[in-house]
Amino acid sequence: MARQLYTARLQQKLLLSDPAQCYHLEFKIDQLEDFAFTPGQFVSCVAEDKNGKMQTRAYSIASAPRANEFDLCVNRVEGGFFSNLLCDLEPGQTVQFHGPHGLFTLRQPLTDSIFIATGTGIAPMRGFVQWLFPENGEDRSQGKPVWLVYGTRYPTELYYEKYFAKVAAERHNFHYLSTLSRPKEDWQGLRGYVQEHVAKIVEERARTNHSGPVVTAAEPAGFDIHAYICGLNDMVSANRDRLIGLGWEKKQIVFERYD
Numbered sequence: 077m078a079r080q081l082y083t084a085r086l087q088q089k090l091l092l093s094d095p096a097q098c099y100h101l102e103f104k105i106d107q108l109e110d111f112a113f114t115p116g117q118f119v120s121c122v123a124e125d126k127n128g129k130m131q132t133r134a135y136s137i138a139s140a141p142r143a144n145e146f147d148l149c150v151n152r153v154e155g156g157f158f159s160n161l162l163c164d165l166e167p168g169q170t171v172q173f174h175g176p177h178g179l180f181t182l183r184q185p186l187t188d189s190i191f192i193a194t195g196t197g198i199a200p201m202r203g204f205v206q207w208l209f210p211e212n213g214e215d216r217s218q219g220k221p222v223w224l225v226y227g228t229r230y231p232t233e234l235y236y237e238k239y240f241a242k243v244a245a246e247r248h249n250f251h252y253l254s255t256l257s258r259p260k261e262d263w264q265g266l267r268g269y270v271q272e273h274v275a276k277i278v279e280e281r282a283r284t285n286h287s288g289p290v291v292t293a294a295e296p297a298g299f300d301i302h303a304y305i306c307g308l309n310d311m312v313s314a315n316r317d318r319l320i321g322l323g324w325e326k327k328q329i330v331f332e333r334y335d
């Protein structure tokens with residue numbers, strides 16, 4: 077059966093980083109009153125290439141549900157088809173898509189959570205954070221600690237930095253850690269790969285919250301913490317391996333790979 081295609085109209089476009097050519101894109105679906113999805117899901121954008129072939133690419137939704145609107149965070153890929161098509165869109169122009177799709181969503185009941193992202197892997201994390209800690213509306217985090225560990229090479233690639241820092245300043249249980257893998261000497265923040273900081277969080281949590289060993293093994297009632305990882309395959313694998321090495325179960329680790 078053919079999938080239902082929707083038309084999304086670009087309303088607003090913001091350049092998040094010039095060097096990385098990354099854009100924040102806000103879309104509206106005129107034919108729907110409400111676009112229902114679960115934070116963390118993606119849409120499949122569809123367009124014809126210059127040879128008349130239909131091309132489909134997935135893009136994580138970078139917002140929590142908001143009437144008939146959704147946001148994307150897209151960076152140009154050199155020689156790429158769809159990323160450039162999206163980044164070249166101007167307000168008023170449209171793109172077709174189907175969805176929402178995907179299982180990269182917060183596990184219920186909600187547990188302590190570590191969000192781990194690099195690059196545009198931050199997109200679904202923005203959706204999670206908007207949903208858990210809405211600006212106007214009831215907090216859905218249930219007071220559970222939430223860490224966001226965001227890694228990039230350069231500070232210009234830390235997208236939505238101000239937003240996450242603001243939420244962290246306002247909510248005692250949201251912790252935002254950004255780390256650079258190639259910082260300049262004067263960089264005051266964290267350095268190194270995300271998995272190093274994730275391991276520290278896990279070890280510290282085990283020391284302070286739990287009398288048992290560092291491992292966070294399955295409990296009879298289910299897991300008390302999950303990790304959500306999004307980005308390129310190498311980073312996802314490095315973090316999964318690290319957590320499994322710390323005694324985590326595979327089911328505690330939810331991930332989305334972009335490549």
Ligand SMILES: Cc1cc2nc3c(=O)[nH]c(=O)nc-3n(C[C@H](O)[C@H](O)[C@H](O)COP(=O)(O)OP(=O)(O)OC[C@H]3O[C@@H](n4cnc5c(N)ncnc54)[C@H](O)[C@@H]3O)c2cc1C
Nearest residue numbers: 133134135136149150151153155156157158159196199334
């Ligand atoms: C579930 C899911 C969610 C995604 N969400 C996002 C998102 O929120 N934002 C976003 O920017 N991208 C996202 N992507 C990646 C996106 O689907 C495309 O792969 C990406 O935009 C490149 O497509 P393209 O048509 O421009 O490049 P293509 O024409 O498909 O490829 C051109 C060249 O670039 C290489 N390439 C393909 N993808 C990447 C990449 N991601 N990084 C570096 N090189 C690449 C290819 O190997 C090829 O050599 C997601 C992917 C998946 C599977």
